[in-house]
Each structure stands twice: as C-alpha cells, then as structure tokens.
Amino acid sequence: QEVTLRLHQFLPAQANVPAKILDPWADKIEAESEGRIKIERYPAMQLGGTPPQLMDQVIDGVADIVWTLPGYTPGRFPRTEVFELPFTSLDSGATSRAYWTLGEETMFDEDFKDIKVLGLWVHGPGLIHSKNPIVSVSDLNGVKLRAPTRVTNGMFERLGATPIGMPVPAVPEGLSKGVIDATVIPWEVTGALKVPELVTNHLEFGLPALYVATFVLAMNKDRYEALPDDLKKVIDNNSGLEFSGNAGAQMQADDAPERAKALELGNTVTTLTEEQVAEWREAAAPTSDAWVEEMTGAGMDGAALRARALELIDQFAEN
Amino acid sequence: MQRLVELLARAMAILGGLILTALVVLTCVSVLGRGLNTLGHSGFLEGLAPGLAAALLGTGVGPVTGDFELVETGVAFAIFSFLPACQYYGAHATVDVFTSFLSPRANRVIIAFWEVVLAAVIVLITWRLFEGMQDKMRYGETSFLLQYPVWWGYAASLFAAVIASLVAIYCAAARWIEIVTGKRLMPAGEGAVH
Amino acid sequence: MTNLELGYLSFPVLLLMIFLRAPIGLAMLLCGIGGLWMVIGTPNMFMSKLKSETYTTFSSYSLTIIPMFLLMGQFATLSGMSSSLFKAAESWLGHRRGGVAMAAVGACAGFGAICGSSLATAATMSRVALPELRRYGYSGGFSTATLAAGGTLGILIPPSVILVIYAILTEQNIAKLFLAAFVPGVLAAVGYMITISIYVRLNPDSAGTREPMPYGERIRALLDVWPVLLVFMLVVGGIYLGWFTPTEGAAVGAAGTGIAALLSGNLNWQIFKESIIATATSTAMIFFIVLGAGLYNSFLALSQVPQELSNWVVSQGFSPWTVLAMVLVFYLAFGCLMDSLSMILLTIPIFFPVISVLDFGMSAEHMAIWFGILVLIVVEVGLITPPVGMNLFIINSMDRQTPMVETYKAVMWFVTSDILRVILLVLFPAITLFLID
Ligand code: NA
Ligand code: NA
Numbered sequence: 001q002e003v004t005l006r007l008h009q010f011l012p013a014q015a016n017v018p019a020k021i022l023d024p025w026a027d028k029i030e031a032e033s034e035g036r037i038k039i040e041r042y043p044a045m046q047l048g049g050t051p052p053q054l055m056d057q058v059i060d061g062v063a064d065i066v067w068t069l070p071g072y073t074p075g076r077f078p079r080t081e082v083f084e085l086p087f088t089s090l091d092s093g094a095t096s097r098a099y100w101t102l103g104e105e106t107m108f109d110e111d112f113k114d115i116k117v118l119g120l121w122v123h124g125p126g127l128i129h130s131k132n133p134i135v136s137v138s139d140l141n142g143v144k145l146r147a148p149t150r151v152t153n154g155m156f157e158r159l160g161a162t163p164i165g166m167p168v169p170a171v172p173e174g175l176s177k178g179v180i181d182a183t184v185i186p187w188e189v190t191g192a193l194k195v196p197e198l199v200t201n202h203l204e205f206g207l208p209a210l211y212v213a214t215f216v217l218a219m220n221k222d223r224y225e226a227l228p229d230d231l232k233k234v235i236d237n238n239s240g241l242e243f244s245g246n247a248g249a250q251m252q253a254d255d256a257p258e259r260a261k262a263l264e265l266g267n268t269v270t271t272l273t274e275e276q277v278a279e280w281r282e283a284a285a286p287t288s289d290a291w292v293e294e295m296t297g298a299g300m301d302g303a304a305l306r307a308r309a310l311e312l313i314d315q316f317a318e319n
Numbered sequence: 320m321q322r323l324v325e326l327l328a329r330a331m332a333i334l335g336g337l338i339l340t341a342l343v344v345l346t347c348v349s350v351l352g353r354g355l356n357t358l359g360h361s362g363f364l365e366g367l368a369p370g371l372a373a374a375l376l377g378t379g380v381g382p383v384t385g386d387f388e389l390v391e392t393g394v395a396f397a398i399f400s401f402l403p404a405c406q407y408y409g410a411h412a413t414v415d416v417f418t419s420f421l422s423p424r425a426n427r428v429i430i431a432f433w434e435v436v437l438a439a440v441i442v443l444i445t446w447r448l449f450e451g452m453q454d455k456m457r458y459g460e461t462s463f464l465l466q467y468p469v470w471w472g473y474a475a476s477l478f479a480a481v482i483a484s485l486v487a488i489y490c491a492a493a494r495w496i497e498i499v500t501g502k503r504l505m506p507a508g509e510g511a512v513h
Numbered sequence: 514m515t516n517l518e519l520g521y522l523s524f525p526v527l528l529l530m531i532f533l534r535a536p537i538g539l540a541m542l543l544c545g546i547g548g549l550w551m552v553i554g555t556p557n558m559f560m561s562k563l564k565s566e567t568y569t570t571f572s573s574y575s576l577t578i579i580p581m582f583l584l585m586g587q588f589a590t591l592s593g594m595s596s597s598l599f600k601a602a603e604s605w606l607g608h609r610r611g612g613v614a615m616a617a618v619g620a621c622a623g624f625g626a627i628c629g630s631s632l633a634t635a636a637t638m639s640r641v642a643l644p645e646l647r648r649y650g651y652s653g654g655f656s657t658a659t660l661a662a663g664g665t666l667g668i669l670i671p672p673s674v675i676l677v678i679y680a681i682l683t684e685q686n687i688a689k690l691f692l693a694a695f696v697p698g699v700l701a702a703v704g705y706m707i708t709i710s711i712y713v714r715l716n717p718d719s720a721g722t723r724e725p726m727p728y729g730e731r732i733r734a735l736l737d738v739w740p741v742l743l744v745f746m747l748v749v750g751g752i753y754l755g756w757f758t759p760t761e762g763a764a765v766g767a768a769g770t771g772i773a774a775l776l777s778g779n780l781n782w783q784i785f786k787e788s789i790i791a792t793a794t795s796t797a798m799i800f801f802i803v804l805g806a807g808l809y810n811s812f813l814a815l816s817q818v819p820q821e822l823s824n825w826v827v828s829q830g831f832s833p834w835t836v837l838a839m840v841l842v843f844y845l846a847f848g849c850l851m852d853s854l855s856m857i858l859l860t861i862p863i864f865f866p867v868i869s870v871l872d873f874g875m876s877a878e879h880m881a882i883w884f885g886i887l888v889l890i891v892v893e894v895g896l897i898t899p900p901v902g903m904n905l906f907i908i909n910s911m912d913r914q915t916p917m918v919e920t921y922k923a924v925m926w927f928v929t930s931d932i933l934r935v936i937l938l939v940l941f942p943a944i945t946l947f948l949i950d
Contacts, residue, residue: 391573
C-alpha cells in the first residue's frame with residue numbers, strides 16, 4: 001500500500017465504539033482505496049500516553065488518526081460544549097448531525113483549526129447510575145458523583161451533588177470503594193465498566209437527554225493534505241455528516257442490550273415522567289445560562305451558538 | 320562547587336518531599352471528609368440522630384474538591400524534584416556484573432560515559448517539557464474541577480527539571496574530571512532502595 | 514528492515530546496553546526513542562511524545578502510591594516497629610535450634626506487611642537482626658542469606674510496589690492482587706523457616722542457641738507490635754474492605770507510620786530530611802524506569818512484536834503449561850542479572866498478551882491474578898540469586914566481614930525453597946485464588 005495510517009484510541013478493541021464504528025469505518029476505507037490505504041489500529045492507548053493526550057498526539061503526528069473526547073482537555077474546545085448542556089440532545093443521530101453541521105459552521109476554523117475533523121458525534125442519552133435511589137433533584141444533595149466533562153461537572157455541582165474528578169477506568173473501583181456514590185454514563189459502556197453490578201438504581205430522563213458527551217474522530221492535518229486527491233476523496237466519502245450521524249445512532253442503538261442486562265440483574269430502572277423531569281430542567285437551566293455568559297465573556301456569541309445548536313437538532317430530529 | 324550542587328540536589332528533594340507530605344495530608348483529609356459525608360448520609364445515623372446527620376451534612380463536610388487533580392499536579396512536581404538527588408547520588412538501577420571484570424578505571428570511564436548520555440537525555444526531557452508547557456499555555460487547557468490552567472503544573476515541573484539538568488551536567492562533568500585528575504568530586508554510587 | 518525486525522533487534526541492543534552498565538531506565542528510553550525514530554524515519558514522533566509524556570507519567574494518580582508506600586516504609590523504620598517485631602518473634606522462637614534466624618524471617622514477614630519494598634525490608638531488618646544473629650553464633654553467610662531471603666517478603670506480603678505496577682500494566686484490581694498475594698507470602702515465610710531448620714540440622718556449627726524467655730516477657734513483647742498490626746489492618750484491610758483506593762490507603766499508611774514515628778520520638782527534622790532523600794532517590798529511579806519502559810513499549814507496539822509473538826506462540830500449538838513454564842524459567846534466568854521492577858516493566862507488556870490468549874481452565878481475571886503472583890515470586894527470587902541479587906548486595910554491604918561467596922552458598926537453600934513454592938503454586942492455582950472468591 002501507499003499510505004499507512006495509525007489510528008490510536010483509548011478503548012479495548014472489542015468495546016462497542018471500536019468494534020462497531022471505527023473498525024467498519026477503517027475497513028471500508030481500506031477496501032475503497034483498493035488496498036492503497038492501510039489503517040493500523042492501536043486500541044487501549046497502545047502507542048503510549050493517557051487519553052487526554054490523544055488530541056496532542058494527532059496534532060503532533062504521534063498518531064495519524066485519533067478518536068477522543070474534546071471534554072478530556074477542558075478549555076480547549078469551548079464550542080463543542082454547547083451539545084453537552086443539560087436537556088439539549090434529542091435522538092443521538094440527529095444531535096450528531098447537528099454537531100457536525102455546527103462544527104462546519106463555527107468550529108473547524110476555530111476550536112479544530114489544528115486538526116482535520118473526520119467525524120463528530122455524541123453518545124446516547126446519559127443517565128444517572130446510583131447506589132441509593134435518586135428521583136428528585138434533592139436526592140442528589142451531597143451525593144458524590146463522577147461526571148465526564150467540565151460542563152456536566154458544573155451542572156451536577158449546581159444540582160447539589162459533590163463532583164469527583166476521576167478518569168473513566170477508575171469508575172468501577174470508585175463505586176466499589178465508596179469514593180463515588182453515583183456516576184453518569186450512557187448505557188452503552190455500563191457493561192464494560194461493570195456498573196450494574198456495583199449500583200442498583202438507574203435514572204432515565206427520556207428525551208431531550210439530561211446530558212451527552214461529545215466525541216471527535218480527528219486526523220493529522222499535514223497527513224491529510226499530503227494525500228493524493230483520489231485518496232483524499234476516499235477519506236472524505238467516508239467522513240462527515242452521514243458518518244457522524246450514523247456513529248451517533250449506532251452508539252444509541254448499543255444502549256438497549258446493556259439496559260436489558262441491568263434489568264436482568266434485578267436493578268431498578270426509573271424513567272421520570274414529564275412532570276418529574278420539569279423540576280430537573282428548571283434546576284439545570286442556570287447551567288446553560290452560565291455557559292452562555294461564560295462564552296460571551298470569552299468573546300464568543302454564546303447565545304447564538306446555543307440557539308443555532310437547538311435549531312439544528314430540531315431540524316435533523318424532524319427528518 | 321560540589322558542596323553547592325549537593326545542597327541544590329538535597330534542597331530540591333526536600334522541597335519535593337514536603338509537597339509529597341502535603342499530598343499525603345490532603346488525601347487523608349479528603350478520605351476523612353468523605354467518610355463523614357457518607358456517615359451523614361447513612362441510614363444508621365439518620366435513624367439514630369437525624370438532627371446530627373443533618374447538622375453534619377449542613378457543615379458541607381465532604382471530600383476535598385479536586386483532590387485527584389491536585390495530587391496529580393503535585394506529584395509530578397515532586398518527582399521532577401527528586402531527579403537531581405537521584406543523579407547526584409548515582410541512584411539509577413544498573414547491572415554491573417559484566418563490567419565488574421574490567422579494571423576500576425575502565426568502569427569509571429563507562430560510568431562517566433553513561434552519565435553524559437543521561438545528562439543529555441535529561442536536558443532533552445527538560446527542553447521538550449518546555450515545549451509541552453507552551454502548548455498547554457496556547458491551548459488554554461484547564462484542570463477538570465478546579466479549572467486551574469494545566470500549564471501551571473508544567474511550569475512547576477519545568478523549574479525542577481531545569482535544576483535536574485544542571486545537576487546532571489555537573490555530575491557528568493565531575494565524573495570526567497575525576498578520571499582525568501584523580502580527584503574525588505562525587506559520592507560513591509549507592510544502590511537505591513526499592 | 515521491517516518494523517518487526519527492528520522490534521526483535523531492539524532486544525539484543527537493549528541487553529547489550531544494560532550489560533554495559535547503562536542505567537536501565539536510560540537504556541529502555543534510548544531503545545524506545547531510537548526505535549521510534551527508525552520506524553517513523555524522523556525524530557518527530559518521539560520529540561512530540563516527550564512534550565507531554567514525561568509529565569503525564571510523573572503525574573499519574575495511581576503511580577502516586579509508589580512514593581507514598583516508600584515514605585511509609587521509611588517512617589515505619591524510624592518508629593521502632595522493626596525492632597519491636599524482631600523482639601517479639603525472637604522471644605517466642607529464639608531458644609529453638611535456628612530460632613533467631615526464624616525470628617528474623619518472622620519479623621521480615623511482619624515488616625513486609627507495612628512496607629512495599631524488598632530492599633527496604635532487607636535493609637531495615639538487617640540493621641536490627643544482623644547483630645543479634647552474630648551474637649548468638651550464627652555463621653556470617655547463613656545470617657546474610659537469611660536476611661536477604663527474608664527481605665523478599667517485603668514484596669511478597671502485601672502491600673507491594675511491584676504488584677501495583679503489575680496491576681496498572683495489566684489493568685487488574687490492586688486490592689484483589691494484594692489479597693491473592695497473602696497466602697503465597699505466608700507460605701514463603703513458612704518455607705524459609707523450614708529451610709532454616711533443615712539447614713541448621715545439616716550444619717550444626719552454623720547456629721547457636723540461647724535460654725528460653727519467660728512467658729510474661731514473651732507476651733509483653735508480643736503486645737508491643739500492636740502499631741504494626743494497626744497500620745497493616747488500616748492500609749491493607751482498608752483497601753480491601755473498600756474504605757479507600759490503594760493510593761488513598763498508601764497516604765493513610767504514610768500518615769499513620771509518620772505519626773507513630775513522631776510519637777516514638779525518633780523523628781526530628783534532620784532524620785525527616787534523610788527519610789525524604791531516601792524516598793526521593795528510590796522514587797526518581799523507579800519513575801525514570803517507568804518512563805523509559807513507556808517509550809520502549811510504544812515502540813514495541815508500533816513494531817507489532819507483542820502481537821506477532823503471541824500469534825507465533827498460538828500457531829506453534831504449545832500447551833499453555835509449556836508456555837507458562839518457559840516464561841517462568843525466563844524470569845528466573847533473567848532475575849540472576851536484572852532487578853525485578855525493570856523486568857516487570859519490560860516484559861509484562863510482551864508476555865501478558867501471550868499468556869492471556871492461552872486457556873488454563875480459569876477466568877481471564879483469575880488467570881491474570883494467578884500469573885501476576887507467579888511472576889512476582891520468580892522476579893523476587895531474582896533478588897537473591899547470584900551473581901546479581903540486589904538484596905544480597907544490600908546486606909553484604911552491611912556486613913563487610915562476610916565474603917560474598919559465603920552468602921551465595923547459603924542463599925541457594927532459600928532459592929530452592931522458592932522454586933519448590935513456585936511449583937506448588939503452579940500446580941494448585943487455588944492456593945492463590947481461593948481468598949478472592
Ligand atoms: Na509488603
Ligand atoms: Na539475581
């Protein structure tokens with residue numbers, strides 16, 4: 001082959017995202033390039049470093065392609081946070097398409113100017129997994145909770161929880177040792193982290209989702225630019241809006257089997273009614289307002305970003 | 320000169336050790352806070368003395384916010400601060416069974432050679448750390464909960480790494496001067512305890 | 514040259530550097546960046562990696578446990594816990610034939626329960642027990658060999674720095690590994706005591722005896738070890754019962770022994786500084802090796818050596834037990850030359866994928882824990898095998914009159930006991946695993 005690309009990411013090869021999104025994507029590119037592109041896959045941080053370093057690795061060319069969370073490096077990708085605000089995301093496929101579209105409109109020349117973005121998506125609706133039952137906002141009072149990003153940490157702090165910062169792999173041990181009483185993650189990864197064995201309560205909010213986290217599949221800019229045009233085209237054909245939407249939809253589809261397993265274990269899965277959710281929405285609203293204010297203070301039009309994000313999500317959700 | 324370098328290496332190690340001690344205390348306080356918080360939430364105390372449970376929680380007792388990230392930032396500085404002493408006391412793990420057949424002078428030359436390579440690598444690490452710090456400044460990356468700039472940690476570590484570079488360069492030079500002049504400038508290498 | 518060939522070539526190059534007395538961490542780091550340079554064709558990759566890799570390696574939350582455990586060992590030494598342990602063991606065992614040596618082993622086991630390092634255990638207990646052994650007429654080589662072997666209990670009995678590293682490399686639960694190490698650790702102590710009693714029967718001149726102590730005194734001596742028991746229960750018990758994470762446990766242990774040292778009156782500013790310097794040099798040495806191993810392993814991953822090696826083993830159709838035996842013999846052989854930590858960091862990323870695809874008739878987690886304990890024991894044997902055994906060096910440096918050869922001769926008895934124990938644990942995995950179920 002002409003080009004060998006190293007794809008580096010943090011999950012083991014058999015996890016949902018590598019197995020169902022990244023591998024098929026890479027296989028397809030290899031096939032469509034008729035073997036001229038080879039994508040070497042390095043799961044579980046095999047090329048060294050920690051997950052927050054993935055973004056630097058792709059910028060510096062340590063890896064050619066990485067899959068990571070912008071939220072792992074707080075402060076660096078402020079605009080992506082708009083999709084993480086409470087009660088924003090609808091169907092993950094739609095939100096992912098909106099994320100890609102807003103990305104094209106506002107982020108590629110700003111937040112993502114150092115990388116070639118191949119895909120932008122969000123996971124299925126995030127929910128609260130807790131040892132003690134949580135139904136109303138007041139049940140969160142003083143609960144030690146691990147959240148994935150700056151925005152979600154801020155939200156749970158406002159809701160009365162005590163946010164605990166720890167990397168995702170530390171969640172099982174944290175739960176079993178009482179370092180945390182609760183965590184928020186989508187269903188899709190609960191099995192891998194053994195969460196249903198460590199807690200007995202799961203609180204669902206329906207749609208819009210309480211929160212989602214954003215992902216990015218990124219390529220080294222010089223590496224992309226150096227490709228011959230026909231190979232660039234192979235990459236482009238497999239990236240962008242459609243790919244992002246499908247990736248988001250796939251992650252949401254991977255939620256159901258894990259949810260079923262938690263029920264099988266005898267855990268309690270509570271889905272709040274619309275009236276019950278209203279209280280949460282009200283309590284979480286200041287988080288979005290504060291975010292808008294913060295962005296505006298940093299010289300971005302926070303209100304416009306938020307309005308556009310919501311508009312795009314609605315638009316894609318209707319189709 | 321030797322006295323000064325020794326003082327520098329020891330001072331850095333002790334500074335790092337004080338930070339490490341502070342992290343020990345911070346972690347214990349966090350564990351204690353968490354324990355009291357859990358007690359306040361426990362059905363046991365709520366049933367026994369609801370007022371006490373509420374009062375306990377009312378004090379806002381809980382784990383130290385951001386203890387994970389503070390430990391991570393602090394321990395990076397501590398370990399960079401430990402490097403000068405490791406250099407000065409020649410505490411790196413080595414295998415000397417094969418070279419022990421050679422003459423003492425040949426051994427001294429070999430040690431001095433590696434000392435130069437080691438110094439070069441530590442200088443390289445320091446230079447790259449400086450570049451890394453500039454990246455973090457440019458990107459405005461912050462910590463997770465307390466949201467202090469990540470480059471602060473890099474800057475503190477860079478300070479220690481610069482000292483480590485200076486000590487490493489001195490040690491490399493001193494080993495060669497020892498060989499040439501026969502004067503003793505460095506403590507005899509002592510195997511590290513691990 | 515293909516990447517794979519580069520990967521295989523790096524082994525002899527690395528060993529050559531190490532045998533030419535390069536600091537081990539430095540040798541791995543050089544092979545790592547040299548390999549990355551050759552695979553990529555430019556230095557860009559390792560230069561970029563170094564921008565953040567040193568910092569993130571040094572700022573790892575889970576590795577923070579290492580300096581904290583080392584500090585805990587330092588404070589435990591100062592607080593007089595080592596001598597009260599030895600006194601207690603000696604008062605009960607000292608009058609038997611070989612009893613003072615047995616007491617030294619028992620005290621090492623006790624100290625191992627609050628110290629995560631073998632060399633620290635060996636050094637500390639030698640300071641206390643060596644003069645006593647010589648006073649009661651124990652021969653030089655037998656005394657030093659006993660303490661060198663006893664020192665390995667520092668790592669075999671939890672807490673243990675090497676197990677922490679293994680747990681992080683293989684993503685296993687530290688608490689479960691600690692628990693699994695407990696019975697094999699106690700077996701080690703018992704094995705050493707049996708070795709001592711056989712040795713003194715075959716070499717009656719090598720040990721003297723003393724008068725039995727009155728029971729009142731024995732009980733008093735036993736009661737004096739309560740701080741050790743308290744710290745062990747707090748740290749290992751607390752980690753296992755889920756009161757805190759291993760790093761938090763290490764912090765609690767360091768604080769606890771620190772307070773004990775303060776109360777004992779042995780801790781002043783001058784001594785505190787020396788404890789810090791000792792912790793500092795060991796910590797820096799360990800983290801420099803971790804850094805070098807990280808870079809070297811990135812290169813190996815890029816060269817595909819671990820995958821190819823594991824494919825090869827599978828394609829050869831070796832029985833799992835043959836592969837396991839080969840790996841353990843490899844560790845024993847290399848343990849004669851290298852220190853345990855470097856070996857673990859260097860080899861686990863290569864061997865673990867190979868072993869984990871083999872079927873030993875147990876779950877993946879059980880296999881990982883059982884293999885970890887076996888590896889822990891064989892690399893620890895390396896600390897007392899001639900010619901390079903760090904424990905032997907440490908203790909010989911504290912007892913200059915005893916020629917190294919005498920120590921070498923006597924220590925082979927303890928090595929034999931270790932090898933028999935490894936065979937026992939290989940044949941009966943349940944000895945290691947029953948506690949974690
Ligand atoms: Na131990
Ligand atoms: Na050895």
